[in-house]
Amino acid sequence: MNDLKYTLAQTLLHLLNKRLNINIKQIDLQPTRKDFEGDLTFTVFPLVKITGKNPEILGRELGEMLMESAPDLVEKFNVIKGFLNICLKKELYLKKLTEHYRSGQWITPVSDAGAIMVEYSSPNTNKPLHLGHIRNCLLGWSVSKLYEAIGHKVYRVQIINDRGIHICKSMVAWKKFANGATPQFKGVKGDHFVGDYYVLFEKEYKRQVQQLMARGVKEEDAKENAPIMLEAREMLRLWEQGDPDTMALWKQMNEWVYEGFDQTYQKLGVSFDKNYYESDTYRLGKDVILKGLHEGIFFQKEDGSIWVDLTSEGLDQKLLLRRDGTSVYITQDIGTAIARFEEFPIHKLIYTVANEQDYHFKVLFLILKKLGFPWADQLYHLSYGMVELPHGRMKSREGTVVDADDLIDEMIKTSADLTSSLGKAEGLSDEEKLELYHIIGLGALKYFILKVDPKKKMIFNPEESIDFNGHTGPFIQYTHARINSLLQKASTPDLKALPKELYAEESQLLKTLLDYNDTVHRAAAEYNPSELANYLFELARNYNAMYQKYSILTAESHEKKQLRILLSHCTKQVLYDGLHLLGISAPGRM
């Protein structure tokens, strides 16, 4: 559609310019609504004011002019109210489609494709991953794939928050309560193992606080001085001093966590080119702040703390270095960003982080811009809405956090039950069965998450299982699988024997296929995989409509058969390719 639409827009612009003396820069062409005849629609209302002409008459004039000056492109037209509906020559569509089919190339790469870094996941090491991380990972992964698809080199990274009071809490609890237990010994996944001690810490902490309060200590003081909290603080102090025993324990616990994370990432099908660790990066940024202070970009308060003033940008003043010279969060983020651009040949950096940090990234980007880094305009916060439960946010204190591993396992189990009860796995080896269940279960989960606009919050109801019918991943996977098995019974299409006339369902499918390139580019440009997800559903539906209504292998004519086989091949290619850009596999049968 891309090229044809562009050509038509150019022709129309030229006509308006030369024949009607109207100078506008952009032509607004939209796909014609299904209820009307046509492929593309030009809305003439905006021109009515300029020309003073009746919209219907103007539309007809333009239509006539198009027919006259671009007879190879335009088949016919009609005007309804102020809408000029244009039918393009079907041969052109078919020609485009055959080109794609022959080359297997569906996406035109961008000409100025530089390298990009995408950061996603970025967990803390005191707890296992949850549903929020799943959304984060799937978005980061899919956006990475989208950029690769249009020709960019992409570096995938995560920054792991492996230091601080939270991990010290797990360490203290392990020391006190574990008796030297290990994940292997207990048969628990490493990240869950460490997470369990974090929960134990919180439980004991709460108990101690209540005990103190019962003895008449004020709540504030009790929280401050509960013995186990003091131990955690002491642990953090020892860590910062590099105490050998503390470091050893810290390393050991993080190792356990990473083993667990790796398993989850693998099940989810995401990976990273590089891991950053806050224990390495938390000192970064200080020197840049001091340099900025020197250059008058920042200012120092009387107590010695360093700040940036963003009030002229409509934001606040923001602390950068405390008076004792220690960093705050944003300091290390500044340093890390600089380090990344030095280390990698990237021209763009995308942070996949939930929208609760919108303000943080606004400030971060502004500061880097003030510091004069030329790439500061190429920083993007892929801000996504949080996953909520029907009654609100997931809360660890209330135990409502949806665990990533549990959810994945549940999806696979549901997939297995459903697949075997439908008899779809008959004749497969046990290994093949497991793989198929995994692909379908994760297809359902991933599509469920990616079909939603990232900017919007989404609701997940643990009481209702994620669907496998309707607007779902398995629906698209199924359409692909069915085409695959059909094509095994078909010969390669004879591209010289395509029909001149298309039925509505064939034509609709054809047009949708030609929208693939645009869709992928738009999804990448807008950092929005849901554009692609919804497109693929539409494509699968269009295919099923044709499949249902017309026979393919026993079509009414040789020409129709070739056309439908060609359409089937193309649909299969696009579904397979598009699903992979969402991180979803497409099985050959199901």
Add this chain to the structure above:
RNA sequence: GGCCUCAUAGUUCAAUGGAUAGAACGAAAGUUUCCUAAACUUUAGAUAUAGGUUCGAUUCCUAUUGAGGCCA
């Protein structure tokens, strides 16, 4: 308190300022001697409220109500 999001069928999601607001699930009814029924076809059902801008508003602006978030 200051700032930032969001509000669409019973539910979960769509709709570059354009035509009669699309889907899916759920509900009701149908399609199998025929390429995989995880499919297809019908029916019922929605733009929070009040203004404004516009030839035209779910979309832009203002206020109200409600939900969420961030900053102390």
